[in-house]
Amino acid sequence: MSQLTVNGIRVDDTFAEAFGMRATALTITAHNAAWARQAAVTMTGFATSVIGCGCEAGIDCVLNPDETPDGRPGVRVLLFAVSTSELQKQLQNRVGQCVLTSPGSACYAGLEAEERLKLGNALRFFGDGWQVSKRFGDKRYWRVPVMDGEFVCDATTGLSRTAVGGGNIIVMGTTAQTTLAATELAVEAIGTVPNVIMPFPGGIARSGSKIGSKYKGVTASTNDAYCPTLKGSGNSALDADIASVLEIVIDGLSSDAVAAAMRAGVGAILALGPERGAVRIGAGNYGGKLGSHHYHLKDLLP
Amino acid sequence: MRALVFTLRAVPAQRLDLAPLKPDQLLGLSEGKIAATELQTTRERLCAGDVFKIRMGDATQIRFDGGSERFDHIGAGMSQGEISIDGDVGNQAGRLMRGGRLAVAGNAGPWAASGMTGGTLAISGHVGERLGGPLSGETVGMRGGVVVVRGDAGARAGDRMRRGMIIVEGKAGIHAGSRMIAGTLIVRGRTGRLPGYLMSRGTIVTLDGSDALSPTFADSGVHEFVTNILMASYVQAYSPEIAVMLRRPWRRLLGDMAVIGKGEIFCPPVTN
Known part of the structure; x- marks a missing residue:
């Protein structure tokens, strides 16, 4: 060569x-930077390759409180998959099992795009009827009661079809x-x-x-x-x-x-x-x- | 481009229906056609040119120099542009408003923002009863948009509200947020008796408490709510002082248990 x-x-x-891939992004916040990072690390675990993990995910960057929707420390994570349906499945499972469960966490759309993936719209059922939808302007959130307060989540997040x-x-x-x-x-x-x-x-x-x-x-x-x-x-x-x-x-x-x-x-x-x-x-x-x-x-x- | 200005000649002898004087209807019209727009609510014909001196300008920026509590339906059904009134207005200001901005420098009558679905209604003075509420026979009140009242609101503000936000910087009368279906009502001053009467869902924030709470609301304690921080960020543009207050811990009351009880009232940690 x-x-x-x-x-x-x-x-x-x-x-x-x-290769072209489907992708989305999330902003995860918590009481402090350590717990925001913990939620992000847990959510992006076992996501090294689409070959065996269903998606590839990782932390893009750490966000200061003035860069997050709720003014708390945060982390931006990216998820990639080979199809929209697989990305939706991975997003729902990972946020549901790893972010919703993490103390003090909240989860927001980290990517604005016309096409949307369900985020809170898919997770709200955990609330068993006690979940509350809240709309401020054009943003819609779901509030799900959990044992340390409320899990707040954007209803949807953006989908990118031009990811690589x-x-x-x-x-x-x-x-x-x-x-x-x-x-x-x-x-x-x-x-x-x-x-x-x-x-x-x-x-x-x-x-x-x-x-x-x-x-x-x-x-x-x-x-x-x-x-x-x-x-x-x-x-x-x-x-x-x-x-x-x-x-x-x-x-x-x-x-x-x-x-x-x-x-x-x-x-x-x-x-x-x-x-x-x-x-x-x-x-x-x-x-x-x-x-x-x-x-x-x-x-x-x- | 300068605004299209309607200057009040004299207090009108009858109530007026000002709904036609909105950007949606005046765009592209000549001065003559605007002057011939009928505004009467009795059998006595009254046109815009009879009531106002008209200075032509951009029809998406309409200004009324001088107001009257006889100015009914101002901005009703508007979907774009801006209307500002240098004075009072009457009933149903911004009724069924879909977009744009309506700014009232004085007081407004009852049923302001009734059935509103979008846009912004700003009232610098006080507003009458049933702000955002439905008219007789309607099942749903305000369904979107933002209403900001710098003064006080009358009884039943936010009655049957379905979506959107109402911010009252002054006091609110009795039964604020009565029969609320969803949406957000924030009252900076004291709220009258029984806020949230028969509300099914939605959020009422009584920053200075209320005269009496219904026993059909359940106390779920004082908490710091992430949602309230998001609400504060949204409110910041409309009322910075309220935005600061929203970031504090608040007591949450669940109700009205007399109906399905999925609504909430945020009130001061120490109820009074």
């Missing part, structure tokens, strides 16, 4: 291939420590970009996958070309000096947001340099035939 070298780091002349899932950066280094250091730095940089999430643990996936498997019925399997312990097996994409590979997967509410996130991540890795960080950067794709969004690394260099 042809490569560029920037600041001593090899950059593959390749692209990340991403699967932007990615493959980070390759000579040791596990330097590779992780470079990837952590990239995750931190991407964390400052609005409207994107990195759904894997801490934003990082160590088990990147390829489509399909030798086993019947298995839809995804290990990306053996990037496994350093398989170097020499004949199918490896890794150079002799690569001993560790990590991947950052990025979902965004728009293609521009994903591109901005990848640019921030690549920039952070390149700035760190090869001695303390990665020696090579790549990206995952499927030959360009499956996903409609292509992010070429050479276009994302600082």
